[in-house]
Amino acid sequence: MARGVALKRRFPHVQTTAHRVRYGETDRMGVVYYAHYFAWFEAGRGDYLRELGADYRMLEEGRGVFIPVLEASAKYRRGAEFDDVVLIATSIEEANRVRLRFSYEVHRQSDGELLASGSTIHAAVGRDGRARPMPRELLRLIPIDEGD
Amino acid sequence: MARGVALKRRFPHVQTTAHRVRYGETDRMGVVYYAHYFAWFEAGRGDYLRELGADYRMLEEGRGVFIPVLEASAKYRRGAEFDDVVLIATSIEEANRVRLRFSYEVHRQSDGELLASGSTIHAAVGRDGRARPMPRELLRLIPIDEGD
Amino acid sequence: MARGVALKRRFPHVQTTAHRVRYGETDRMGVVYYAHYFAWFEAGRGDYLRELGADYRMLEEGRGVFIPVLEASAKYRRGAEFDDVVLIATSIEEANRVRLRFSYEVHRQSDGELLASGSTIHAAVGRDGRARPMPRELLRLIPIDEGD
Amino acid sequence: MARGVALKRRFPHVQTTAHRVRYGETDRMGVVYYAHYFAWFEAGRGDYLRELGADYRMLEEGRGVFIPVLEASAKYRRGAEFDDVVLIATSIEEANRVRLRFSYEVHRQSDGELLASGSTIHAAVGRDGRARPMPRELLRLIPIDEGD
Numbered sequence: 001m002a003r004g005v006a007l008k009r010r011f012p013h014v015q016t017t018a019h020r021v022r023y024g025e026t027d028r029m030g031v032v033y034y035a036h037y038f039a040w041f042e043a044g045r046g047d048y049l050r051e052l053g054a055d056y057r058m059l060e061e062g063r064g065v066f067i068p069v070l071e072a073s074a075k076y077r078r079g080a081e082f083d084d085v086v087l088i089a090t091s092i093e094e095a096n097r098v099r100l101r102f103s104y105e106v107h108r109q110s111d112g113e114l115l116a117s118g119s120t121i122h123a124a125v126g127r128d129g130r131a132r133p134m135p136r137e138l139l140r141l142i143p144i145d146e147g148d
Numbered sequence: 149m150a151r152g153v154a155l156k157r158r159f160p161h162v163q164t165t166a167h168r169v170r171y172g173e174t175d176r177m178g179v180v181y182y183a184h185y186f187a188w189f190e191a192g193r194g195d196y197l198r199e200l201g202a203d204y205r206m207l208e209e210g211r212g213v214f215i216p217v218l219e220a221s222a223k224y225r226r227g228a229e230f231d232d233v234v235l236i237a238t239s240i241e242e243a244n245r246v247r248l249r250f251s252y253e254v255h256r257q258s259d260g261e262l263l264a265s266g267s268t269i270h271a272a273v274g275r276d277g278r279a280r281p282m283p284r285e286l287l288r289l290i291p292i293d294e295g296d
Numbered sequence: 297m298a299r300g301v302a303l304k305r306r307f308p309h310v311q312t313t314a315h316r317v318r319y320g321e322t323d324r325m326g327v328v329y330y331a332h333y334f335a336w337f338e339a340g341r342g343d344y345l346r347e348l349g350a351d352y353r354m355l356e357e358g359r360g361v362f363i364p365v366l367e368a369s370a371k372y373r374r375g376a377e378f379d380d381v382v383l384i385a386t387s388i389e390e391a392n393r394v395r396l397r398f399s400y401e402v403h404r405q406s407d408g409e410l411l412a413s414g415s416t417i418h419a420a421v422g423r424d425g426r427a428r429p430m431p432r433e434l435l436r437l438i439p440i441d442e443g444d
Numbered sequence: 445m446a447r448g449v450a451l452k453r454r455f456p457h458v459q460t461t462a463h464r465v466r467y468g469e470t471d472r473m474g475v476v477y478y479a480h481y482f483a484w485f486e487a488g489r490g491d492y493l494r495e496l497g498a499d500y501r502m503l504e505e506g507r508g509v510f511i512p513v514l515e516a517s518a519k520y521r522r523g524a525e526f527d528d529v530v531l532i533a534t535s536i537e538e539a540n541r542v543r544l545r546f547s548y549e550v551h552r553q554s555d556g557e558l559l560a561s562g563s564t565i566h567a568a569v570g571r572d573g574r575a576r577p578m579p580r581e582l583l584r585l586i587p588i589d590e591g592d
Contacts, residue, residue, distance in 0.1 A: 020342070022335060022338055022339055022342070023338055023342070023471055023472065023477070024335050024338055024471055024477040024478075024479055026471050026472040027467055027468055027470050027471065027472070028467065028470040028471070028472065028473075028474045028475075028526055029214055029216065029472075030472045031216075031472075033467070033468040034186060034216075034217040034220055034468075035183045035184070035186035035187050035190075035468055036183070038183035038186065039183050039318060039320050042318055042319055042320055043316070043318055046316070046318070046319070046379070050379075056379070057377075057378055057379045066177055068177065068179075068182075068224070068227075069182040069224055070223065070224055071221070071222070071223050071224070072182055072221065072222050072224075073219070073220065073221035073222075074219065074220050074221075075218065075219050076216070076217055076218055076219070076220075079216075081353075082353055083342070083346075083352070083353045120182075168487070168490070170483060170486055170487055170490070171323055171329070171486055171490070172323055172329040172330075172331055172486055174323050174324040175319055175320055175322050175323065175324070176319065176322040176323070176324065176325075176326045176327075176377075176378055177324075178324045179324075181319070181320040182320075183320055187468050190466055190467055190468055191466055194466070194467070194527070204527070205525075205526055205527045229501075230324055230501055231490070231494075231500070231501045325510055325512065327512075330482060330512075330513040330516055330564075331479045331480070331482035331483050331486075332479070334478060334482065335479050338479075362473055364473065364475075364478075364520070364523075365478040365520055366519065366520055367517070367518065367519050367520070368478055368517065368518050368520075369515070369516065369517035369518075370515065370516050370517075371514065371515050372512070372513055372514055372515070372516075416478075
C-alpha cells in the first residue's frame with residue numbers, strides 16, 4: 001500500500017543513547033542550556049556509528065578522513081532537568097557520497113515526553129581540509145531498508 | 149525604488165561582539181567545536197539587548213518573564229581556531245508579540261572571513277512556564293526602520 | 297595489625313561511573329580539556345549519592361538545602377582521548393556537620409591507567425545563601441567503616 | 445627591610461581579563477558552575493602570555509612545544525551571576541625550566557568583591573608527549589622583580 005511505503009524509513013536503524021542530566025548542564029532557568037543538546041547529539045551519532053561497526057576515531061587517525069558538521073539545528077519543546085535521564089534516539093535520514101544527515105529526538109525516560117529534536121548535516125574532508133567523497137567503507141555499514 | 153526597499157532591513161540595528169577563541173573551545177580537529185557557536189550567539193544577543201537598553205536579567209528577576217530558545221540553527225563554513233578573535237554580528241529578523249528571531253554571523257576579525265551563521269527563535273514564558281506575550285517594554289526598544 | 301588499620305578507609309564505599317569521551321570534550325592537543333574533569337567529578341558524586349539512596353534534587357527542591365563546591369582540585373597524569381571509556385571512582389574522605397570532601401580517580405577502562413585524580417570540598421547552605429549544618433539525613437546515609 | 449622583601453612579588457606582572465558572565469555558564473543554583481572558572485583561568489593566562497609578547501599558538505605550531513596543565517585548583521567564595529562582569533587577575537608565582545605556576549583571582553567588577561581564586565601548574569612537553577625543559581624564549585619574557 002502506498003501509505004505503508006510512505007511510512008517506511010529508508011534507513012531504519014535507530015540508536016538510543018541514555019544520559020543523566022548533570023548539574024552543570026542546567027542554567028539559571030533550571031533546565032538544560034540549549035547548546036548542550038548539540039553535545040548530546042554528538043554522543044548519539046557516535047553511538048550510532050559504533051553500533052554499526054564503524055570506528056570514527058580510526059577513520060580520522062588511520063585514513064585521514066574527517067566528517068565535520070556543516071549544519072545543525074534543534075527545536076526545543078520541554079526543558080530537561082537536573083538528574084533526569086534522557087534518551088537520545090539517533091537515526092540517519094540521508095547517506096550518500098556527498099553528505100550524511102543525522103536526525104535526533106531527545107525524550108525524557110521517565111514518561112517518554114519528547115523534549116527536543118534536531119538534525120546535523122556532515123560532509124567528508126581530508127587532512128588538507130578539502131572536500132572528498134564520503135568513504136564507501138562507512139556508507140556500506142549503514143543499513144538500508146530495501147523495500148518490498 | 150522597489151529595489152531599495154527590498155534591500156532595507158526592517159530592523160536595522162546590528163550589534164558586534166568580539167570574542168577571543170579559547171583553547172578549551174577547540175576540539176581535536178583543531179577548530180572550535182560546533183556547539184560553542186550557540187554560546188557565542190547567546191553572548192551576541194545579550195549584547196544586542198543590553199545595547200538597546202533592555203535589562204534581560206531584570207526582566208527575569210523583576211517581571212518574571214523568561215525568553216527561552218524555541219529553535220536554533222547554524223551553518224558552518226570555516227573553522228575558528230585557537231587565539232582567533234571572532235566577531236559575532238547579531239541582528240533581529242522578527243520581533244512581535246509572539247516571538248523574536250535573532251540572526252547571527254561570525255566573522256574572523258583578521259581577514260573578515262565568514263565562519264558561520266545562524267539564528268535562534270524565542271518566545272516569552274512566565275514563571276509558571278506558560279506562554280505569554282512578548283513584553284511591550286522590550287519590543288519598544290527594538291529599532292525599526294520606518295521606511296521612506 | 298597497625299598496617300591493616302592504616303590501610304582501612306573510614307568511608308569504604310567507592311562508586312564507579314563510566315563515561316565515553318565525547319569529541320567536544322577534547323581540545324586541539326587531542327586530549328580532554330582540563331576543565332571537563334570537574335564535570336566528570338560532578339557526575340561521579342551524583343552517582344555516589346544516588347547509590348546511597350540520597351536524592352540531591354529533592355534536598356534542594358524540598359528542603360531548600362544546597363551543597364555547593366567550596367574548593368576543587370585535580371592532578372592530571374595522562375590525557376583521556378576521544379572515544380575512550382573512562383571510569384570515575386568516587387569516594388568520600390570526610391563527612392561531618394561542617395563539610396563533605398569527595399575524592400576522585402579517573403581511570404581509562406581499557407588498561408586501567410590512572411589519568412587524573414582530584415577532590416572537592418562542599419558545605420551546606422540554605423535558600424538564603426547562609427551556611428547551615430550538613431543535613432543529618434544525608435550524613436546518615438554515608439557508610440562508615442566501624443573498624444575492628 | 446625583611447618586611448619589604450617579604451611583601452614583594454618576585455613576578456610582579458598582573459594581567460586583568462574582563463569577562464561578562466553568560467547565561468549558559470550559570471547552573472540551576474543561579475550562579476556560575478564551578479568548572480567554568482577553569483576556562484576563565486585559561487583566558488587569563490592566555491592574555492598574560494600574549495601581553496608579554498609570547499605567542500603560545502606559534503609555540504605549539506612552530507616549535508612543537510605544548511604546555512599542558514598538570515595541576516589545577518580553585519577556591520570559591522561568592523557566586524558569579526548572569527550578566528556580571530568579572531575580572532580575572534592572572535599572575536605568575538613560579539617560572540623555571542621545570543614548571544610554570546599561574547595564580548588567579550576572580551573579582552566582580554561592580555564592587556570588587558573576590559569571588560574565587562585558584563592556580564594551575566604547567567610543564568612543557570614535546571610533540572611526542574615527553575617532558576622537556578620550559579623554553580627559554582618563554583621564560584625570558586616573564587618580568588622578574590630584580591629586588592633592591
